Amino acid sequence: MSAKPTSRDIRTANRYEVLRQIIARSPTSRQELAAATGLSLATVATLVGELLDLGMLTEVGFEDSAGGRPRGLVAVNASGGTLIGVDIAETYVRVELFDLALDLLARACEEMGPGEKHPEQVVAQVTAAVGSVVSQAGAAGARVLGVGVSVPGQVDRDRGVCAYAANWDWHDVPLLDLLAEHIDHPLYLDNPLRACTVAELWFGAARGRGDAVVVNLGTGVGAGLALGGGLHRGVSNSAGEWGHTTLVLDGRLCHCGNHGCVETYVGALGIMLNLRELSPRSPLLHPEDQTATIDALARGVAAQDPVAFEVLRETARYLGAGISDLVNLLNPEVVVLSSWVATALGEPLLREVRAAVGRRALRRPFAATDIVLSPITTDPVCLGAATFALEGALRSPRRGHTQPPEPAAMARSSTAPPS
Amino acid sequence: MSAKPTSRDIRTANRYEVLRQIIARSPTSRQELAAATGLSLATVATLVGELLDLGMLTEVGFEDSAGGRPRGLVAVNASGGTLIGVDIAETYVRVELFDLALDLLARACEEMGPGEKHPEQVVAQVTAAVGSVVSQAGAAGARVLGVGVSVPGQVDRDRGVCAYAANWDWHDVPLLDLLAEHIDHPLYLDNPLRACTVAELWFGAARGRGDAVVVNLGTGVGAGLALGGGLHRGVSNSAGEWGHTTLVLDGRLCHCGNHGCVETYVGALGIMLNLRELSPRSPLLHPEDQTATIDALARGVAAQDPVAFEVLRETARYLGAGISDLVNLLNPEVVVLSSWVATALGEPLLREVRAAVGRRALRRPFAATDIVLSPITTDPVCLGAATFALEGALRSPRRGHTQPPEPAAMARSSTAPPS
Numbered sequence: 158m159s160a161k162p163t164s165r166d167i168r169t170a171n172r173y174e175v176l177r178q179i180i181a182r183s184p185t186s187r188q189e190l191a192a193a194t195g196l197s198l199a200t201v202a203t204l205v206g207e208l209l210d211l212g213m214l215t216e217v218g219f220e221d222s223a224g225g226r227p228r229g230l231v232a233v234n235a236s237g238g239t240l241i242g243v244d245i246a247e248t249y250v251r252v253e254l255f256d257l258a259l260d261l262l263a264r265a266c267e268e269m270g271p272g273e274k275h276p277e278q279v280v281a282q283v284t285a286a287v288g289s290v291v292s293q294a295g296a297a298g299a300r301v302l303g304v305g306v307s308v309p310g311q312v313d314r315d316r317g318v319c320a321y322a323a324n325w326d327w328h329d330v331p332l333l334d335l336l337a338e339h340i341d342h343p344l345y346l347d348n349p350l351r352a353c354t355v356a357e358l359w360f361g362a363a364r365g366r367g368d369a370v371v372v373n374l375g376t377g378v379g380a381g382l383a384l385g386g387g388l389h390r391g392v393s394n395s396a397g398e399w400g401h402t403t404l405v406l407d408g409r410l411c412h413c414g415n416h417g418c419v420e421t422y423v424g425a426l427g428i429m430l431n432l433r434e435l436s437p438r439s440p441l442l443h444p445e446d447q448t449a450t451i452d453a454l455a456r457g458v459a460a461q462d463p464v465a466f467e468v469l470r471e472t473a474r475y476l477g478a479g480i481s482d483l484v485n486l487l488n489p490e491v492v493v494l495s496s497w498v499a500t501a502l503g504e505p506l507l508r509e510v511r512a513a514v515g516r517r518a519l520r521r522p523f524a525a526t527d528i529v530l531s532p533i534t535t536d537p538v539c540l541g542a543a544t545f546a547l548e549g550a551l552r553s554p555r556r557g558h559t560q561p562p563e564p565a566a567m568a569r570s571s572t573a574p575p576s
Numbered sequence: 577m578s579a580k581p582t583s584r585d586i587r588t589a590n591r592y593e594v595l596r597q598i599i600a601r602s603p604t605s606r607q608e609l610a611a612a613t614g615l616s617l618a619t620v621a622t623l624v625g626e627l628l629d630l631g632m633l634t635e636v637g638f639e640d641s642a643g644g645r646p647r648g649l650v651a652v653n654a655s656g657g658t659l660i661g662v663d664i665a666e667t668y669v670r671v672e673l674f675d676l677a678l679d680l681l682a683r684a685c686e687e688m689g690p691g692e693k694h695p696e697q698v699v700a701q702v703t704a705a706v707g708s709v710v711s712q713a714g715a716a717g718a719r720v721l722g723v724g725v726s727v728p729g730q731v732d733r734d735r736g737v738c739a740y741a742a743n744w745d746w747h748d749v750p751l752l753d754l755l756a757e758h759i760d761h762p763l764y765l766d767n768p769l770r771a772c773t774v775a776e777l778w779f780g781a782a783r784g785r786g787d788a789v790v791v792n793l794g795t796g797v798g799a800g801l802a803l804g805g806g807l808h809r810g811v812s813n814s815a816g817e818w819g820h821t822t823l824v825l826d827g828r829l830c831h832c833g834n835h836g837c838v839e840t841y842v843g844a845l846g847i848m849l850n851l852r853e854l855s856p857r858s859p860l861l862h863p864e865d866q867t868a869t870i871d872a873l874a875r876g877v878a879a880q881d882p883v884a885f886e887v888l889r890e891t892a893r894y895l896g897a898g899i900s901d902l903v904n905l906l907n908p909e910v911v912v913l914s915s916w917v918a919t920a921l922g923e924p925l926l927r928e929v930r931a932a933v934g935r936r937a938l939r940r941p942f943a944a945t946d947i948v949l950s951p952i953t954t955d956p957v958c959l960g961a962a963t964f965a966l967e968g969a970l971r972s973p974r975r976g977h978t979q980p981p982e983p984a985a986m987a988r989s990s991t992a993p994p995s
Contacts, residue, residue, distance in 0.1 A: 165614075167586050195584075311940050320940065368811055380905065384803060391907020392787055393944040401938055402901035406824045406894070415936055475825070482821035486799065486905075488810020517834055519820055521730050521739065525812040 170387055171196060172551050175204045176213065177359050179233055180258055184217045186228040193365070205231055211550075212237040213257055233258040238302040238550070241290060241342070242543030243283055244349070244536060245308045247324050247376075250279070252286035253539040254294050254301075259360060259547070261535060263293035274325040276335055284339040303343040303546030307352040307538050308332060309377065314394055317346045323412065345545040349373070350397050352541030353495050353531075354381025354388055359544050361493065361533045368489040371531075372399070372480065374498040376447060378420040378427075380483055400424065404479055422475035425451055425498055431475075432468045439464055448497075455501045469502065470509055477513020480528070484514060488522040495531040503530065589806055590615060591970050594623045595632065596778050598652055599677055603636045605647040612784070624650055630969075631656040632676055652677040657721040657969070660709060660761070661962030662702055663768070663955060664727045666743050666795075669698070671705035672958040673713050673720075678779060678966070680954060682712035693744040695754055703758040722762040722965030726771040726957050727751060728796065733813055736765045742831065764964040768792070769816050771960030772914050772950075773800025773807055778963050780912065780952045787908040790950075791818070791899065793917040795866060797839040797846075799902055819843065823898055841894035844870055844917055850894075851887045858883050867916075874920045888921065889928055896932020899947070903933060907941040914950040922949065 171194075178193045179185055187205055191198045208214045208231075215234040219227035235256040244251040247269075254263040265286040273279070283306070291298035310322030317333025333344045354363070354371040363369035363383045371381035378400030382389035389396050400420035401413050408417030409430070421427045425447040432442055432454065441457055441464065443449035457465025480492055494507060511528050518526075533540065590613075597612045598604055606624055610617045627633045627650075634653040638646035654675040663670040666688075673682040684705040692698070702725070710717035729741030736752025752763045773782070773790040782788035782802045790800035799818030801808040808815050819839035820832050827836030828849070840846045844866040851861055851869065860876055860883065862868035876884025899911055913926060930947050937945075952959065 368808075382906075384808060389787075389803060389906070391941065391944075392909040393907055393940055395938070395941045395944075396905065396907035398904040398907075398938055398941065401904050403897045403936075404822060404825055406827075406897055408825070413938065478822045478825055482901075485817040485820045486815065487801075487808070488812055488815035488817075490811040517822075519814070519817055519832065521812055522810065522814045522817065525810075525814075 169552050171200065172204055172207065173548060174386060175201060176208060176233075176547075176551065177364060179205075179208075179214065179231060180359070181364060183258070184230040184232040186220060186222075186230055188222070188228055213550075235260065236297070236300075238300045239294060239297050240302055240543040240546045240550075241287060241304040242352075242539035242541065242546070243287070243304060243306040244352075244538040244542060245279060245283065245306065246349075246538075247309070250282040250286055251536060251539055252283070252290050253536065253543065254290040254298065255540075255543045256297065257302075257547075259540065259543065262297055263290040265289035265293070276327065276330045276332065279325075280332075280335045280339065283336060287340055301342045302550040303345060304336075304340060305345045305347070305352070305542035305545030305549075306332065306336065307347060307349045307542040309349055311395055312346055312348045314345070314347050317344065319346070343546070343549055345542075345549045347394075347542070347545055349375075349538045349541075350379040350381050351388060351390070352539075352545070353537045354383055354397070354541070355544045355548070356533055356537040356541035357381075357493050357495065357531060358383045358386075358388065359547075360540065361531055361537070362491055362527075362529050363493060366490045368487065369491045369493060370483050370487060370489045371493045371495050372483070372499075373496040374423060374425075374476075374494060375496040376425045378424045382487070384487070399479065399483065402479070402482070404475060419475070419479045423472060423479065427475075428454070428468065428472050428498070431471050432464075435467055435471065436464045441465060441468075451498055451501045455503070458502070458505045469505060472502075473506060473509030473513045476506075476510050477517055480510065480514050481518040481523075484518040484522050484526050489526055491527045491529060493529055493531050495533075495537060499530060588967075588971050590619065591623055591626065592967060593805060594620060595627060595652075595966075595970065596783060598624075598627075598633065598650060599778070600783060602677070603649040603651040605639060605641075605649055607641070607647055632969075654679065655716070655719075657719045658713060658716050659721055659962040659965045659969075660706060660723040661771075661958035661960065661965070662706070662723060662725040663771075663957040663961060664698060664702065664725065665768075665957075666728070669701040669705055670955060670958055671702070671709050672955065672962065673709040673717065674959075674962045675716065676721075676966075678959065678962065681716055682709040684708035684712070695746065695749045695751065698744075699751075699754045699758065702755060706759055720761045721969040722764060723755075723759060724764045724766070724771070724961035724964030724968075725751065725755065726766060726768045726961040728768055730814055731765055731767045733764070733766050736763065738765070762965070762968055764961075764968045766813075766961070766964055768957045768960075769798040769800050770807060770809070771958075771964070772956045773802055773816070773960070774963045774967070775952055775956040775960035776800075776912050776914065776950060777802045777805075777807065778966075779959065780950055780956070781910055781946075781948050782912060785909045787906065788910045788912060789902050789906060789908045790912045790914050791902070791918070792915040793842060793844075793895075793913060794915040795844045797843045801906070803906070818898065818902065821898070821901070823894060838894070838898045842891060842898065846894075847873070847887065847891050847917070850890050851883075854886055854890065855883045860884060860887075870917055870920045874922070877921070877924045888924060892925060892928030892932045895925075895929050896936055899929060899933050900937040900942075903937040903941050903945050908945055910946045910948060912948055912950050914952075914956060918949060 187201050191201045214231045217230050217232045222228050235258045237257045240255045242253050250267045252265045267282040311320040313320050319330040319332045357363040357371045369383040373379045379397045380399030401418045403417050404419045405417035409421035411418035411421045441453040454465050606620050610620045633650045636649050636651045641647050654677045656676045659674045669686045671684045686701040730739040732739050738749040738751045776782040776790045788802040792798045797819030798816045820837045822836050823838045824836035828840035830837035830840045860872040
């Protein structure tokens, strides 16, 4: 298998980039799009024409150009279809329905108890939540272009299979085939790391940047790589496992079987261990509750609690070393801190991390890199999963749902979508 | 600055890929090239036409296709021009002249004493050696398409400036402007890591692979990234500084000012330290001579010397951890071990490294990755530097040297090339 781009990939990437810029700038002209994307005006005009034919854009009038002919303006056709994003997590299933500008129209969430880990149970929860958002959305719910599904773990996206999910001990679960028995829309599967990265690429801090790294700080830890304007997946769709790179050879034991992985120092459990090593009886520590501990640390930092601040600094020292590795190796334009631990610890963590990377990274790549918090304020996993469906619709476009579904390599659907 | 590919970049990348496949398969048909590159037959025909017009290819007859029309065959026009690669190292300047198939036609080497570190001295050595290969090559020497120059350190290739070279304490040396006073050909500057990576991409183990990592093991250590079929440079052309990623937090002091960098464990000096820690008075150790020590270790391993073997294993343990990080983060198709330490320690090192990565990397990306020794038997830095000149000629083609030079962003030349 080769990850070398074909001319079809390049056309698809250009289509992504043009729509991304239109979403960012709506309304906008073809001339402005050519300047923003670096594509020729002729190429932009062709791509805009395709998107107009697909009903994804509308013409919205003209703007004067200095002395020249008035320029036609296009905007996203928000009512051209809807997209659904599904975030399957350990303790909940969250489903959101968006219009084509990726504005949120409806949301549903199903709690999952600790016993509910069988694939059939998860499929039932997802099916119920998808049904809920579709009916909430009314008429818009009848125009679903696709459903993107994020599941934690290693994903074979071409086959729609969850190859391995540690939390539930799933091995080679054909999740998309199971979902396609209940959901009559094209389905797309991937994992939360790639969902967050795609969300940053389309709507967040990586948009318009050449090379970006999205550092996901949650229970698990990863680094989504958006290189050359697109997601770097690697040869078997498992790139980004930065959480399982070595920070301390022969260091802390990791659940992957290795020692000294980045995740054991900067994941939520790693941060709890940083706290325990510093102050074993700290009232900040909620031994069985990661979220409560991270929230207590955030409040402690805000209240200038010295233990909380010391844990923040120590965590930032580890994180700074790990991010310096990414900066030195990849020389990105921007490093984005994302996911719930980054959100909870926010600006104080960012400040300490910037200082730690500044002390450690090589001068030249450090000077070229911004380090920022994710600007996305909604659930980035749902947003990114819905974007998988948008990308799928752009890869294998069907006009206005009147044609039968084409066999698309990445999409599964048990029946034709409603016409 | 953005590393996002423009349509011009994409055309250039396609031109590279087609010529790369022609060099690998000469003679070959347009149909075979379309199959090998994933490009459409129409695109391949256009690109082949351009390369024919440039005199880089020749038509060499026809092959029968089963039942169809005979297919035209093309091959590299070895006499269509020559390329020069310059490898500036600490103790020597090596210059090689190649034909368009990158077969070696002439070579020159100038030793440099420890005192010779002024830019003017280096420029004089390079000028003399380039003059030597041109006159050795006779008539072919009059058709030089460009000169690629590799200099160790951080390079601003767009400005042709050596931003920082630790060995000589160079800061912002305008090397290409200095060379252009003496050399009347388009000049291209970059560093040895990227030269070796481009050599693997065009002629070595990365050719035809989607994502490859070229691990350079010498005095310095780096990881050249060939992603999506092209060199990943990063936003300021400094990607690949894997030698300065952390393997052991708070570990050995590195000359970059940090502690625990990969280079301090697996670079030539790091390996000497591995030996010294294990056996301080070992006769294998030549305290002032890296090359002699590495050679002694290689002979020791071949002779089943237990100390040599233990040093090899310990080095492979460090290297295995560092390469596992690359495998987990980037999920490449192939990891290539290159440069003189990898050549000297050869198959025994490869065997131990494969085992160490197998123990440490995640199962899924490890299963998708080959780890190999570089198959390039000549100086990969000269070959890669000459390839920079080839790529430059393909970016800003000039037909047969009869037109005046165009102002090319990446090329410098003081005067028009000989017509």
